Amino acid sequence: MSTLSSHTDSLFAARGSAQEVEESSALAPKFDSDGLLPCVVTDKNGGAVLMFAYMNADALARTIETGEAHYWSRSRGELWRKGATSGHVQKVIELRIDCDQDALWMTVEQVGAACHVGYQSCFYRSIPVGEAVSAGSPALSFAEAEKVFDPRTVYGKN
Numbered sequence: 119m120s121t122l123s124s125h126t127d128s129l130f131a132a133r134g135s136a137q138e139v140e141e142s143s144a145l146a147p148k149f150d151s152d153g154l155l156p157c158v159v160t161d162k163n164g165g166a167v168l169m170f171a172y173m174n175a176d177a178l179a180r181t182i183e184t185g186e187a188h189y190w191s192r193s194r195g196e197l198w199r200k201g202a203t204s205g206h207v208q209k210v211i212e213l214r215i216d217c218d219q220d221a222l223w224m225t226v227e228q229v230g231a232a233c234h235v236g237y238q239s240c241f242y243r244s245i246p247v248g249e250a251v252s253a254g255s256p257a258l259s260f261a262e263a264e265k266v267f268d269p270r271t272v273y274g275k276n
Contacts, residue, residue, distance in 0.1 A: 129179050133219075140217050148220040149175065154190060157222040159232070161239075162211045165225075168232035169240040173222065185210050187226060204272045206230030234273070236265030 131144035139146055149155055154172040161168050171189040173181065176197055180188040187200040187208035201207030208226035215222055233240040242262040 129182070130175065136218070139219055145215070146219055147175075147178065147215065148218065150220070154192075155220065155222055157189070157224055159187070159208065159224050159226055162225050162227050166239055167241055168226070168228055168238070178222075181210060181213065181224075187224065201229065204230065204234070204267075206232065206267075208232070231266035234269060236267050236269045237262045238266050
C-alpha cells in the first residue's frame with residue numbers, strides 16, 4: 119500500500135474518545151488493520167447502489183481534494199482514480215462517514231457505467247431468497263438486462 123504523506127496525515131484528526139469521534143466535527147477515520155475504509159457508492163439519480171470499494175488514506179484524501187472518486191485496489195495493490203482508463207469517472211456529490219468513522223457512503227454523478235464488466239451497477243444480478251429458492255445452489259438472475267459498454271473495447275481484454 120502507498121505510504122501516507124504528511125499532507126494526508128494533516129488532513130485527518132487524531133482519534134479521540136468515542137464521544138469525540140461520534141459527536142465532533144473532526145474527520146478522524148478509523149482504517150482497518152489493512153489501512154482501508156469500506157465505501158458504498160450510490161447514484162445521485164435515484165439512489166441506486168453502483169458499487170462497493172475500499173479507500174486507503176491517500177484515496178480518501180485525493181477524493182476530498184479533487185471531487186472525483188479514488189479507491190485502493192486490493193487485487194492490483196494500487197491507488198486508482200475511477201474512470202482513469204474507461205472515462206467512466208465518478209464526480210462526488212456528497213461524501214459521508216458513519217457514526218464511528220469506519221465506513222463511507224458516497225453519492226456520485228456517474229459518467230458512463232460504474233461496473234468494469236460493462237453494466238451500469240456492479241450489483242447487476244439478484245440472488246433468490248425465501249420461497250424462490252429450490253434445492254441446490256440458487257441461480258442468479260440478471261437485474262440489468264444489457265451492458266452499457268463492451269469491456270473488451272474499453273480495456274482491451276477478453
